[in-house]
Amino acid sequence: MIQTSLKESFKKSNYQLAGHGKRNIHVLKEAFQAVDENLESDLYGEGKVIEEFQEKMASILGKEEAVFFPSGTMAQQIALRIWCDEKGIRKVAYHPLSHLEIHEEDGLKEIHKIESILLADKNRVIELEDVLNLREPVSSILLELPQREIGGQLPSFDTLEQISAYCQENGIRLHLDGARLLEVLPYYQKSAAEVCALFDSVYLSFYKGIGGIAGAILAGDKEFIQQSKVWKRRYGGDLIGLYPYILSADYYFDRRAHKMEQYYQSAKELAHLYNSCHGISTLPIDPVSNMFHVHFQQPKDQVELVLAEVHRQTGIGLTSYLKEIDEKSCYFEVSLGDLYADVPNELVQVAFKRLNELMKQHFLPL
Numbered sequence: 001m002i003q004t005s006l007k008e009s010f011k012k013s014n015y016q017l018a019g020h021g022k023r024n025i026h027v028l029k030e031a032f033q034a035v036d037e038n039l040e041s042d043l044y045g046e047g048k049v050i051e052e053f054q055e056k057m058a059s060i061l062g063k064e065e066a067v068f069f070p071s072g073t074m075a076q077q078i079a080l081r082i083w084c085d086e087k088g089i090r091k092v093a094y095h096p097l098s099h100l101e102i103h104e105e106d107g108l109k110e111i112h113k114i115e116s117i118l119l120a121d122k123n124r125v126i127e128l129e130d131v132l133n134l135r136e137p138v139s140s141i142l143l144e145l146p147q148r149e150i151g152g153q154l155p156s157f158d159t160l161e162q163i164s165a166y167c168q169e170n171g172i173r174l175h176l177d178g179a180r181l182l183e184v185l186p187y188y189q190k191s192a193a194e195v196c197a198l199f200d201s202v203y204l205s206f207y208k209g210i211g212g213i214a215g216a217i218l219a220g221d222k223e224f225i226q227q228s229k230v231w232k233r234r235y236g237g238d239l240i241g242l243y244p245y246i247l248s249a250d251y252y253f254d255r256r257a258h259k260m261e262q263y264y265q266s267a268k269e270l271a272h273l274y275n276s277c278h279g280i281s282t283l284p285i286d287p288v289s290n291m292f293h294v295h296f297q298q299p300k301d302q303v304e305l306v307l308a309e310v311h312r313q314t315g316i317g318l319t320s321y322l323k324e325i326d327e328k329s330c331y332f333e334v335s336l337g338d339l340y341a342d343v344p345n346e347l348v349q350v351a352f353k354r355l356n357e358l359m360k361q362h363f364l365p366l
């Protein structure tokens with residue numbers, strides 16, 4: 001077997017199954033192509049370009065107002081700070097694998113002195129019981145839909161309604177980490193506004209399923225948004241002009257928001273193909289959004305060789321990386337986007353046939 005690094009073989013593949021394509025300058029150019037050259041920049045959070053986009057998003061999310069942020073990290077720390085100030089309680093509850101807990105260098109704790117209470121076991125989503133079992137007062141609870149670090153799993157919509165009702169009755173604010181909110185709507189068979197109605201505040205990202213450059217929207221009632229604008233200024237989030245992010249967010253939102261059903265169906269189809277291969281399983285087995293994780297109960301370096309060989313022999317790129325879980329297991333994440341529909345189906349079938357054969361060849365005991 002010729003040894004090519006996974007990243008290299010993926011780069012050289014003719015077709016890639018996940019995502020919308022390369023994140024390069026073309027993404028920016030395409031978004032700006034049809035924009036009027038006389039359109040004026042926003043200025044420190046004000047102006048037509050930002051205000052109109054904020055109004056559009058507030059209306060789609062069914063909230064009174066919305067504010068555009070350069071990042072979700074900034075938006076969510078601020079949202080939780082506002083809820084803590086309102087309640088006079090510096091505690092928030094969320095999943096142990098929440099973005100705030102594992103990817104933000106403890107911003108919430110270091111900047112705001114807010115303590116996190118971890119709900120649920122890290123391998124599953126938060127259920128009503130976890131909320132009922134909270135033994136200490138919290139200002140707010142954050143729910144992430146879908147729960148990215150466990151393959152994008154979701155609680156049932158009934159559970160969301162019950163948690164929301166409990167929070168309302170008990171004076172707990174409910175915040176939605178909806179980085180991938182649009183991606184879960186086909187599964188729930190709900191509109192964005194119907195899901196957001198269960199939450200006091202909501203964050204949505206523009207560079208995940210939507211495929212924009214960067215940026216986030218935070219939505220809620222007037223008072224909440226007014227305060228979040230003050231915090232955005234304190235954080236340095238009021239760039240003199242955010243229009244490159246806003247225009248691209250708006251462009252790709254319009255281009256892709258209605259395609260989430262397609263991505264979801266592609267994810268189910270692709271997960272089925274992975275699950276049909278020897279020694280491979282997806283988490284969840286049946287995706288509930290456009291994403292899932294692909295797990296191998298084999299050492300990372302050995303799986304890398306197999307995947308690189310599939311890339312090289314079939315021209316189909318499955319992944320550029322693997323993450324080690326322990327010495328004997330590894331995984332990678334898949335988020336379906338525009339690319340999958342352009343890959344000839346017969347080539348996909350050939351790639352998975354080859355993957356299955358190589359997995360058997362390498363890992364079936366003799």
Ligand SMILES: Cc1ncc(COP(=O)(O)O)c(C=O)c1O
Nearest residue numbers: 071072073074099144148177179
């Ligand atoms: C679930 C979730 N929440 C929040 C964020 C933060 O978003 P940003 O990268 O815009 O700060 C991310 C980013 O990956 C995310 O996946």
